[in-house]
Amino acid sequence: MIKPQYYDIIGDVHGHATLLKKLLKTMGYVKEHGFWCHPERIAIFIGDFINRGPEIRETIQIVRQMTEAGSALAILGNHEYSAILYHIKDSSGMYLSRHIAGNRNQIQSTLTSFVGFETEWRDHLKWLRTLPFFLDLGGLRVIHAYWNDADINYLKSFVPQGKLKKDFLRTIHENQQPTALIIYKILKGLEFRCPSDLILKCTKGMSRKVFRMNWWESPNNKTFRDLAFGNKFTLPNYTVPQELAPHFEPYGPTMPPVIVGHYCLSEGAAIVQPNICCVDSAVVGSEQLTAYRWSAEEVLTKENLISVSA
Numbered sequence: 001m002i003k004p005q006y007y008d009i010i011g012d013v014h015g016h017a018t019l020l021k022k023l024l025k026t027m028g029y030v031k032e033h034g035f036w037c038h039p040e041r042i043a044i045f046i047g048d049f050i051n052r053g054p055e056i057r058e059t060i061q062i063v064r065q066m067t068e069a070g071s072a073l074a075i076l077g078n079h080e081y082s083a084i085l086y087h088i089k090d091s092s093g094m095y096l097s098r099h100i101a102g103n104r105n106q107i108q109s110t111l112t113s114f115v116g117f118e119t120e121w122r123d124h125l126k127w128l129r130t131l132p133f134f135l136d137l138g139g140l141r142v143i144h145a146y147w148n149d150a151d152i153n154y155l156k157s158f159v160p161q162g163k164l165k166k167d168f169l170r171t172i173h174e175n176q177q178p179t180a181l182i183i184y185k186i187l188k189g190l191e192f193r194c195p196s197d198l199i200l201k202c203t204k205g206m207s208r209k210v211f212r213m214n215w216w217e218s219p220n221n222k223t224f225r226d227l228a229f230g231n232k233f234t235l236p237n238y239t240v241p242q243e244l245a246p247h248f249e250p251y252g253p254t255m256p257p258v259i260v261g262h263y264c265l266s267e268g269a270a271i272v273q274p275n276i277c278c279v280d281s282a283v284v285g286s287e288q289l290t291a292y293r294w295s296a297e298e299v300l301t302k303e304n305l306i307s308v309s310a
Contacts, residue, residue, distance in 0.1 A: 009044045009142055009259040010291045011269060011279035012077065013063075015053025015109065019289040020062060022308045027291065029071075036062065037071035041293075044135065046261035047077020047144040047187075051106055052284050056113040060124055067131075076131050077144045077261065078187040083107055084128055085173070088166050096173050129164040133186060138256075140294055145189035145262040146215055147251060151182045189262060190215045192227065192246060200224065202233035211235065212263065216251040216273045230263030230278070251276060257300050259292055268307065274299045281307060 008027055013020050021036075029036045029043070036043075045063050050056055066072035085097035086107055097103050114121035134143040134152060141147055158179055160168060172179040190213040194200050200208050213219070214229040222245070224235040251258065253275055261280040269281045269290040277300045281290040287310035294304065 006041045006295045007044050008041055008291045008293050009279055011281055012048035012261045013059055014283050015056035015059050016283050017055035017058035023289050026308055035065040035069040043072040044142055045074040047075050048079045050110045051079045052109055056110050074131050076133055080128050081187055090170055090174050141256055141258040144187050145260055146186050147258045202235055216276050218250050219245045269305050271300050271302050
């Protein structure tokens with residue numbers, strides 16, 4: 001009987017290589033032949049391993065060495081995807097991710113870490129284009145922010161296997177194809193956008209026009225507070241008007257387990273539903289990095305979350 005594969009899904013690292021090495025050691029990984037490995041388990045990096053942190057170059061080296069050696073898998077997060085688009089021009093000579101202040105600020109720490117190593121960075125960009133947007137491993141699903149079967153099936157049929165070609169990325173973004181919108185959705189999650197005539201203030205008294213949403217429960221009869229997820233503010237606890245309730249297919253409790261990152265949970269990684277876990281423990285602010293150790297169970301439990309702190 002073939003033993004099922006066991007996986008350690010590691011949350012958003014954001015350039016914190018020292019914490020990453022500490023987490024790997026804690027989980028029993030050792031560095032041999034130039035890369036980290038485990039005798040019985042495979043690591044999975046859930047994206048967003050670049051930007052923000054102090055050790056971005058070393059972090060990419062660790063992730064890439066492990067994936068190329070077969071001791072890890074990795075998927076794209078929104079930060080990696082934005083970095084790819086930041087370096088690709090469209091047919092008019094404009095970059096697919098515009099070089100405006102917000103985008104520059106997001107990637108600047110990564111570009112700074114590769115000053116003097118620009119050739120290495122360009123090679124990493126090519127490697128990033130070989131990473132998938134999601135993993136469907138049978139009993140386990142891994143994606144950066146949001147899983148929807150219809151969207152995933154569409155991407156499986158439309159996105160070419162192997163490397164993301166520059167021409168393909170130009171085509172889907174220049175022509176505003178559904179593919180580009182779906183990619184942004186699975187990398188950034190569902191967002192609620194308030195109509196112009198709705199004033200929604202958080203408990204700090206600030207107006208909030210956009211917020212991230214819970215996507216595993218029906219939005220009907222939810223309060224704004226219950227509908228929101230992974231925001232750094234708390235919304236009022238009154239019911240979303242029926243005419244404004246968003247429409248989407250919730251990720252039901254009987255569906256396969258799915259692990260996500262992205263949401264920067266300031267209170268730490270969490271099991272939000274018995275088959276959904278968010279492993280992003282907001283490393284930049286918390287200095288805590290978390291992984292979920294999956295051993296073929298159908299019900300996810302907090303006991304399988306392991307965290308290390310600076």
